[in-house]
Amino acid sequence: MSFFSFGQSAEIDVVLNDAETRKKAEHKTEDGKKDKYFLFYDGETVSGKVNVTLKNPGKRLEHHGIKIEFVGQIELYYDRGNHHEFVSLVKDLARPGEITQSQTYDFEFTHVEKPYESYTGQNVKLRYFLRATVIRRLNDITKEMDIVVHTLSTYPELNSSIKMEVGIEDCLHIEFEYNKSKYHLKDVIVGKIYFLLVRIKIKHMEIDIIKRETTGTGPSVYHENDTIAKYEIMDGAPVRGESIPIRLFLAGYDLTPTMRDINKKFSVRYYLNLVLIDEEERRYFKQQEITLWRKGDVVRKSMSHQAAIASQRFEGSAASESALEQAAKEESG
Amino acid sequence: MADAIADTRRLYTKPQNLNDAYGPPSNFLEIDVSNPETVGVGRTRYTTYEVRLKTNLPIFKLKESCVRRRYSDFEWLRAELERESKVVVPPLPGKALFRQLPFRGDDGIFDDSFIEERRQGLEQFLNKVAGHPLAQNERCLHMFLQDEIVDKNYTPSKVRQA
Numbered sequence: 015m016s017f018f019s020f021g022q023s024a025e026i027d028v029v030l031n032d033a034e035t036r037k038k039a040e041h042k043t044e045d046g047k048k049d050k051y052f053l054f055y056d057g058e059t060v061s062g063k064v065n066v067t068l069k070n071p072g073k074r075l076e077h078h079g080i081k082i083e084f085v086g087q088i089e090l091y092y093d094r095g096n097h098h099e100f101v102s103l104v105k106d107l108a109r110p111g112e113i114t115q116s117q118t119y120d121f122e123f124t125h126v127e128k129p130y131e132s133y134t135g136q137n138v139k140l141r142y143f144l145r146a147t148v149i150r151r152l153n154d155i156t157k158e159m160d161i162v163v164h165t166l167s168t169y170p171e172l173n174s175s176i177k178m179e180v181g182i183e184d185c186l187h188i189e190f191e192y193n194k195s196k197y198h199l200k201d202v203i204v205g206k207i208y209f210l211l212v213r214i215k216i217k218h219m220e221i222d223i224i225k226r227e228t229t230g231t232g233p234s235v236y237h238e239n240d241t242i243a244k245y246e247i248m249d250g251a252p253v254r255g256e257s258i259p260i261r262l263f264l265a266g267y268d269l270t271p272t273m274r275d276i277n278k279k280f281s282v283r284y285y286l287n288l289v290l291i292d293e294e295e296r297r298y299f300k301q302q303e304i305t306l307w308r309k310g311d312v313v314r315k316s317m318s319h320q321a322a323i324a325s326q327r328f329e330g331s332a333a334s335e336s337a338l339e340q341a342a343k344e345e346s347g
Numbered sequence: 348m349a350d351a352i353a354d355t356r357r358l359y360t361k362p363q364n365l366n367d368a369y370g371p372p373s374n375f376l377e378i379d380v381s382n383p384e385t386v387g388v389g390r391t392r393y394t395t396y397e398v399r400l401k402t403n404l405p406i407f408k409l410k411e412s413c414v415r416r417r418y419s420d421f422e423w424l425r426a427e428l429e430r431e432s433k434v435v436v437p438p439l440p441g442k443a444l445f446r447q448l449p450f451r452g453d454d455g456i457f458d459d460s461f462i463e464e465r466r467q468g469l470e471q472f473l474n475k476v477a478g479h480p481l482a483q484n485e486r487c488l489h490m491f492l493q494d495e496i497v498d499k500n501y502t503p504s505k506v507r508q509a
Contacts, residue, residue, distance in 0.1 A: 182507055183497035185480040186408065200352045206360060213374050214402055215478060251374070256414060259359035294475045 022073040024116075026147050026157045028082070031064040035120045041270075042134045049164040054128060054142070060084055060161075061122035064107060064146045068116050077147040080108035084123045086130070087162075088279045089139045090229055100277050101127060101142070110149075130276050131165040131308070136238045136279045137229045165271060166310035170196045179210070180300050187211035190288055190300065192260070198309040199269050205260035207288065209252045215293040219248040221260060223267060224286040224301070229280045241287075243267050264306075271308045375403040378472035378477055378492075383462045384415075393417050394462060396469060400492050404506055406483050412493040418442075420497050421469055427487035431503045432447075432483050440468025476500045 030036065030052060039053040054060065064082055068075055086101030103126065107119035133140045142163050148155040173196045182189035187210035192203055207219065223243040232237050243266075248258045273282040284306050289299040382397040395415045402410060421439055428436045443465075446455045456462075476482050477492065486504045491497055 058499065182480050185483075193358060202355050204355055204358060206358045208360065214373050214480065215376075243470070253367055253372050254364035257359070257363075259357045259360075261355055263358075292478070294478055296479065 015127045018105075022075040023069045024075050024148060025067045025069065026146050026148055026153055026155050027067075028062060028144050028157060028159045029065065029250040030060070035060075039162045039164065041132060044134055044139065051160050052128075054163050055166065056128045056162050056163070057125050059124050059127075059284075060121060060126055060144065061120075061124075062144075064119045064121060066113065066117050066119070066148060068113070071115070074112045074114045075148070076112045076150070077108070078151065079106065080146075080148050081106050082119075082121045082144060082146045084142070084144055086128060086142045087140070090279065091137050091139070091140070092229075092298060098277065098279060100129070107146075128163040129165075130163070131271060131273065132162045133228045133270060133273065133276075133282065135282065136240065137227060137236065140276065140280075142167050164308055167198075167271070167307040168309075170307070176302055176304075178302070180299075181211065182298070185211070185213045186290070186298060188290075190302075192286065192288065192302070192304070194304075196307060197264060198307050199271065200265040200309065203260060203262040203264065203286070205303075207247070207258045207260065209254055209256050209258075212251075212253055214296075214298075216248075216251050217291050217293050218246060218250070219252075219258065219288070219290045220244055220246045221262060221288060223262075223269075224285045224287050225269075226283050226285065227280065228283070231278065242269065242284075267342055269306055272305045370374070371403065373403065375401070376478060378400075378470065378473045379472060380466055383466055387459055392457065392467045394457065396466060398473065398492065400477075404483075406506065407493065408489070409493050412492075414493065414495065416491070418465070418469075420491065421472065423497065423499060424487060424491045425472075427503065428482055428485060429475065431487065432481050432485050434476075434479055437472055439472055440465045 033052070037053045038050040040048050041051055041320045064080070066080065067073075082105050084101065084103040085099055087099040088100065090096070090098075100117055103123050105121050105123070107121065109115075128142060130140055133141060139159055143158045143160045145156060145158045173194050175191060175193050176195050177189070177191040179187065179189045189208040190205065190211060191208075192205040194201075194203075197203060203221075214317050222241050222245070227238045227240070228235060229238075243262075245262055247260050252258065269284070270282055272284060273280070275281050283303060285301045285303050287299055288299045289297055291297050377400070379399045380396050381399065383394050385392055385394045387393060388455065395417045398414050398416050400407070400409075400412045422442075425436055425439055428434055443456060445460065446458070446461065448455075454461075473492075482488050484502065484505045484507075486506055489506055490501060
């Protein structure tokens, strides 16, 4: 905003073409609050309008160009100055000149690649946003609009169970089993703990979900561990031959998909930590990595629906209306 | 559109052997510190405590043992464990040097309530330590708990399954 009351200033805002129909997703901001943003997937087109509204109607606004950018970038909190842009697209909306009345400009970024999921973490942030700018000599007028990107996967072909025998010689032997090694975010961890040898006095057992965010490379690698969940699975002392079942519903926790070496800048990995606590508060634990992935809940649209959308380009045609009706019937039927 | 309901049925488990289910547990270990007795006369008096152990853990040579120990023996054990093992050794009840000063109104370190407090602390200490899987590998612990006399000139070593 300009402090000078003379001269012209303007407000700029960005509106998506599909703002009415596009889904929004909740995403944590850096200060922990949850906000809703438009949700996009890889390959989707980002299109809309940039509205430049003059503050003092009648006065003209001189500028050195108006543009809109689509940016995907990684910010490391300890190195705020350097943003690592992995997607950077720009569309020029107006050549340098002047505008005498409020204007609207259309833009379209077609089939934009969005290779990574949006992430706000303890030490790193990956975000996508549109940035509209009116370039001026002294100070630009700019507006950013954040969007959220989710990366989807399908059921993995190979998803072996995790089964292992661990222990302390002559004191404690257990065999733990988890039904899968890859879980989607709304999945259930089904497993069991089988006691082979119990020579210590166990008081209870719990399973924790630990999120490890790794930033930096080489000698300056930093791990930030966060216990997302603690779930007691046993209260009391087990004996040899006993099996304790595990059933842990993931939907109740704040989880993201596993992210490995994103743009060589950071990773987010998840571990199941099995913890046994004895009568003297001593803790015995075994950590095991699991892979989390995001399952798409987008319905596979029927062919006729897609055809209906295509025919909508020919506005008001009777064919498109009836095709849409037919598709709607098929969806609900 | 219905999401596939996740299969949350329990994994297959082997049925438990009834002897394992209803038999004595393999982690039986009980240590009692009791019967304080003051021995000696005058300034050379000291108090000993009975340390009684009952267990079915194979790491202990004797399934039942009973020895008498004094406070300085406990101090010796604590120092040995700190040096020889990686265990974070819990603290002992206080040394109470102030109780050994003259002109006290009570019996000093031979005061009944003080001895009882100390007895409880020593019992807690031993139960914490003896149940520790790493401490159980130390020769000094076994000597303290089950040998007649504590030989402070012993050679520290690790104990394997008896």
